[in-house]
Amino acid sequence: MPSMIKTRFNHFLKIFYRELKEIMFHPKYLFLIVLFPLFSTFLFLTMMQNGLPQALPIAVIDQDNSATSRRIIRQLDNYKQTDVTARVPNFQEAQELLKKGDVYAMLSIPPKFEQELLSFRQPTITYYLNGAFIVANSLLFKDQKTLSIVSNAAVNLELRKAKGEREEQIMADLQPIYIDTHALGNPLINYAIYLCSIILPGIVGILIMLTTQYTLGNEIKRESCKRLLSMAHNNIRTMLSGKMLPYTLLYWLVLSCIDVILYKFMEYPCQNGLLTIMIGGLLYIVACQSLSLIIFSLFPSMQISLSIIALISVLSLSMSGFTFPVSEMNPLLQTMAELFPLRHYFLFYVDNCLNGVPLQYSWQSVAALIGFPLLGLLASIPIKNAYQNCSK
Amino acid sequence: MKRRFKQYILRILVYWKSEWEAISSDRALLLLLFAAPIFYPIIYGSIYDNEVVKEAELIVVDHSQTAESRRFCRLCDATREVKIVAKKENLKEAERAIQQKEAYGIIEIPSDFSKKLIEGEKSYLTLFSDMSSLLYYKNYLQTLTNVSLEMNKEIQIKRLNKSSSREEDIAVQPIIYQESTLYNTSNGFGSFLIPGVIMLLIQQTLIIAICALNGKRCEENTKPTNTQQTLLETIFSILGRSFCYIMIYCVLGCYLFVVIPYLFSLPQIGNYWDIMGLYLPYLFAVVYWGLFLSNFFQEKEEAYLYLVFTSVILLFLSGISWPVHAIPTGWKVVSYLIPSTFEIQGFIKINTMGAELSEITWEYIGLWLQAVGYFALCILAVQTKRDKKCVRTNNPG
Incomplete structure (x- = not known):
């Protein structure tokens, strides 16, 4: 054998x-x-x-062109994944850039934005994302979400500081529940x-x-x-x-x-x-x-x-x-x-x-x-x- | 002059016909050129038919056990994205459930959750997410963020004690942010990937088939381009052969661009003429690229061995998944040599985003340049390889 x-x-x-x-x-x-x-x-x-794609180009339609609107754009531009590469006067031109693939998203700030904000008329900022490119889309979505929280908080903070409220109290008020995320095994996503x-x-x-x-x-x-x-x-x-x-x-x-x-x-x-x-x-x-x-x-x-x-x-x-x-x-x-x-x-x-x-x-x-x-x-x-x- | 022209046409037709006969008598080529383009999109369509992840399973570890914490869970459970499948006593038990794949994420609510909210302090919730699919993570993060924003708003309103609801709203949220996703509005995975996969499938089946056929002819010594050919004859043979493939894929195109999007209700807002207008140079570019590459294949099996794995690479180089802007310049230059790069970008812009041909001149011109360039290379390859014979590398060992 x-x-x-x-x-x-x-x-x-x-x-x-x-x-x-x-x-x-x-x-x-x-x-x-x-x-x-x-x-x-x-x-x-x-x-x-580089791990995650960074500095994805977006277009901005700033119809207000005020100090506040410019500050919001600067803020967005500062985020890692977003890069404001184009400033255009109207929606059509922005959409052309989107269709050409030069930008992945566009942010539209309406005319008289600052004026409405200061007179408590709750102006609307619209963010258009492109669903045809999913990866870029979800990365930009995250920045946009942060921007909406941060810019609202900034306005709130200023208004309430003017009334003499304490800053820590205001910050806790602005975001009482905070989500702390842990991606198991891939902490940096x-x-x-x-x-x-x-x-x-x-x-x-x-x-x-x-x-x-x-x-x-x-x-x-x-x-x-x-x-x-x-x-x-x-x-x-x-x-x-x-x-x-x-x-x-x-x-x-x-x-x-x-x-x-x-x-x-x-x-x-x-x-x-x-x-x-x-x-x-x-x-x-x-x-x-x-x-x-x-x-x-x-x-x-x-x-x-x-x-x-x-x-x-x-x-x-x-x-x-x-x-x-x-x-x-x-x-x-x-x-x-x-x-x-x-x-x-x-x-x-x-x-x-x-x-x-x-x-x-x-x-x-x-x-x-x-x-x-x-x-x-x-x-x-x-x-x-x-x-x-x-x-x- | 007229007679000579007629003769030229006839020569092209002869090559056209012999190419068709070679294809239709080979079952493997038929499988590649017909069965694959017909059935592959159906399989891919079925894989991604659900488009998005719904009701991702989440486990709650609620140390607080208060009305607020329960409300938070209820709100999460109510969304389309997340489903709460179990409540566990502690993190250990929850982790065990994750390891047994009962769920893909855990949300831990601290014991002082309600107390902090009432006292006007910040309260931290912890999300643990399994990374076996990014889509689960995305669902959890999105849902929990939205629910927390909503509850935040309720809490702020309570704390502020404003008189009218309009006033409350403005105080909490001075600027309204509206987001709208254009084109692929549901962010569906299939709608995003399938157009690219179809285009890549066309290219890969074509070049593999062309190279396999050339390899086969090389083995059998029946190459249509032989040693004593004049330049004119070479041009006729290349034209005739290319028309055969283009004919087949024009017919398949109708199926791929009309039937498949209809079957899987993929977004399609583009004009059919624009789609076809871009498709034609793509076919020319791919076929001439294939005919050029085929000169390097001396055995039919080599086409499969060397070309199949490139599908994965070319899909990434096309910039459909990994954004073009994040691709290093060196690889971008390489990607410009490949027809699928321009076609996938151009096709998505027309088909999904409704662009017109005039808006995608970059891709359109790119494809024509490739077609012309590879056609010239084809002629060059045949003409310079005149005296070289196919060598059979395949001696028994």
Whole structure:
């Protein structure tokens, strides 16, 4: 019995080395495994180097042009996310700028604003936001909300100070209930942290699935599959593990490098430690490979299965629920989301990096990620058939 | 002269036809060029069909247990954005519930909440939010801010003891701030993302298909552009092939711009002629870009391997999600080389914001320049690669 295991292991090693040689001698794999993931990391990190977008341009329609209206505009301009770049005389011109994409919002101060304010006639300031660009919109919304509280308070403060009231008393009066927010695990609400931590593994996942598909299909295409199977003495599991493991290890290495960059150099939150997320990454990579194996076993031609895996893998970013939560999708899609490894990796990431909950709480995502290779075992039978029946 | 012109047209038609025959006999290409543009938008539409997060689950830890604190919770629960699912004794229990995904946020009301309010002091409420989705956080923050503003107003009015309600109102809020969201009025996620995704889908399926077909021809040695071709013949072949793809995507365009927005009731206030007017240079730019890129592909599978993952990157470079103004200049320059950048920006401005073609000249001219530029590059690539053959990199190892 042990000798059988030993011979199997020898077969496995032979195939493992053959695959490693394959990877070394084709520059294609250098791109797929190393250069594309690292390029993507470089791109996203440089693009979002400032965390949240800052100084978003807005237009101001100041029809009053008084000391008070100018003070309010200055105040808004001082906020980090807002940059008043245009002052226009009327709504039409502001809307043109909005449509051209030069500004994301416009603030309109009515004529006789100061006069009405001082005579207690409650003038109205209107803030127009652009719903077509959601991220910019919600950032500007926050500044606008602060402005409305602050400017009202400022007016109130002056009026009541004139009546001789104490300043602390007035401030407590103005905002009796104050909301103190704690974003668990991402205290700065840094959008970049959120995006990079999932998009980059997402891109790596796309590349893994495509590579797996290609390397399996290529054996059939160049008619070397029978020889490969005979190297494993017709044991499909030995063959598949020998063929897949080099990619597992290399991709894991690359994903771990990305983890080090994100969580060590960029100091993104990683509550349960780097090792935990790296292990999650390994499970994720194996799950992606297994999903790709399953798809490969379902379709006869490599180009069709490549097209299918391309469509599925790109979809995984949306289905993971990191932008729009899965719980808000319809029940059918909620079930479908379980079929995407990235979904489970994302849940694992939230638990272990952002929330830092004890590991046992993420047993479900771990179990799901392990489930993929178990299902992948089923796929080995049709793959064996396909490999046996390929010509030569 | 007339006869020669007729002959030219005929040559273009020959290439057009042979491209169509190559596509229609390849199931993988049909999948990419027809099934993907038809079904992908439906899947995306369904994913974002709810548009916004409603009734985000929130847990209350009320140490105060007074009429005021209960009123605060009731007001939160009454909104569309937030739903209070449980009350817990202490923060520990609440955190456990969060870890079990019963809710995504906790609001903690201190024991001296009412006392401070009555004494005219400031009272702090604490919100803890799970960051597994920014949309939950946004809902909590928005709702709690609005509810606190409303209660603040009530409390201030009580403290001020003004005689008339109008007077109260002015004293509390001298300036009225009105906010109005234009175009995508509900701030819906689908309405914001789907137009961009559709446009990107068009580009990605097209370039992958074109590159895959060229790779296939390279493997089979049946390239339409061969070594002894004259410049004129190269131009005809490029024109003929491009017309084939443009024909297919003009038909698909009707589906993507009319049926899909209708099915998922996406905002659409633009003029169809303006949409088509921008779409045409986009198709030219994408097809010639694809034909240019295809010269570098010698194997059909390479198209999938090298191009699929760029979809994620190009969506971000287009500036639909990450604001254009926050993209560093270097990447902005790179993004100008890609047709989807101009088209996504231009399309959103026409389709969602109701701009006219004359208002988006930057994008419109950008696309035509790309079309012309990539067309020239196509010719150059074919003409300079004359003597090079497709090398089969795929020897059995």
